[in-house]
Amino acid sequence: MQTKPPWLRKHLPAGQAVKALENEFAQLGIHTICREAWCPNQGECFSRGVATFLILGNACTRNCRFCNVRHAPPQPLDPDEPERLAGEVEKLGLEYAVITSVTRDDLPDGGAGHFAETIRAIRRRCPGVGVEVLIPDFLGDRSALERVFDAAPEVLNHNVETVPRLYPSVRPQADYRRSLGVIRRAKEKKPRLLTKSGIMLGLGETPDEVRQVLGDLSAQGCDILTMGQYLRPSERHFPVAEYIPPEEFEKHAVKALEMGFAAVASGPFVRSSYMAKEHYERAKARQLKRAG
Numbered sequence: 001m002q003t004k005p006p007w008l009r010k011h012l013p014a015g016q017a018v019k020a021l022e023n024e025f026a027q028l029g030i031h032t033i034c035r036e037a038w039c040p041n042q043g044e045c046f047s048r049g050v051a052t053f054l055i056l057g058n059a060c061t062r063n064c065r066f067c068n069v070r071h072a073p074p075q076p077l078d079p080d081e082p083e084r085l086a087g088e089v090e091k092l093g094l095e096y097a098v099i100t101s102v103t104r105d106d107l108p109d110g111g112a113g114h115f116a117e118t119i120r121a122i123r124r125r126c127p128g129v130g131v132e133v134l135i136p137d138f139l140g141d142r143s144a145l146e147r148v149f150d151a152a153p154e155v156l157n158h159n160v161e162t163v164p165r166l167y168p169s170v171r172p173q174a175d176y177r178r179s180l181g182v183i184r185r186a187k188e189k190k191p192r193l194l195t196k197s198g199i200m201l202g203l204g205e206t207p208d209e210v211r212q213v214l215g216d217l218s219a220q221g222c223d224i225l226t227m228g229q230y231l232r233p234s235e236r237h238f239p240v241a242e243y244i245p246p247e248e249f250e251k252h253a254v255k256a257l258e259m260g261f262a263a264v265a266s267g268p269f270v271r272s273s274y275m276a277k278e279h280y281e282r283a284k285a286r287q288l289k290r291a292g
Helices: 017-028 040-047 081-090 112-125 142-150 164-170 175-190 207-220 246-259 276-291
Strands: 052-055 096-101 130-134 155-157 196-201 224-229 262-266
Touching: 052 081, 052 112, 081 112, 096 112, 096 276, 112 130, 112 142, 112 155, 112 246, 130 276, 142 175, 155 276, 175 196, 175 207, 196 207, 196 246, 196 276, 207 224, 207 246, 224 246, 224 276, 246 262
Parallel strands: 052 096, 096 130, 130 155, 155 196, 196 224, 224 262
Antiparallel strands: none
16 A cells, blocks of 8 residues: 555544443444445544444445445344434434435345435424435435425535546445436426535546536536545455645635635545535525525
8 A cells, every 4th residue: 555645644543532432322222324435534623522424234235446335245224323322413402414325226226215314303302403415316316305305404525536547446336427416306396405525636637627527516506525545455356556745626616616616625535425514504595695
């Protein structure tokens, strides 16, 4: 594995608050993508009482070469999970909750109904809490997607992850155009629903390919964009082609804002849900300003 440059060296905070939150999640059977995907920001977020919850189990039916979530036979759905997770959101006193999942191609609706019920459980238990969902593509099933849209999250996120040329080698079970279609359909169904997507850099893409992806997302009506450095979880995963310096991330951010994105987070340690509430608020303010 390549030696990481200075800008990718980060202190991972640990302490009683972090360990207490980890233990509490474990006792309740609540998963987080922070832990499953070895997010470099997990210590920082846990120390602030922030986490991105992972539903539908912790075993994925797909085997993307960039992701550390385990590929294994899926587990039965837990019908109590939405209410249990909503209770944890209430207990933590969160103002904004981010929910994602493994991909469950084995389920008739891909788990869309479970997403919708989780959103509704949080609404019942915690009125006023903002909800952002990071969803799989549900194999492009329009009715499954609309079940999530109709549950009215504040933000609908679906990541394209990389440039189309790299899909066959990085995420062979996904489809770039299908992922763009998730964003497009969200806007068609719910024009005021804020949409979000993200891309990893350092997989071997070119700057022109990145700009093409940004243009494609903008054309679908994507409001919020995240760009971060791909970090290889292990030798089994797709290799890092390049460590992108912070100034290149800044250039991409400037270009994205020029294209009309309402909020952009771009930097080596940026991940899909990092500072999600702040970027939602920024995008919402710009949306209201444009409407007014």
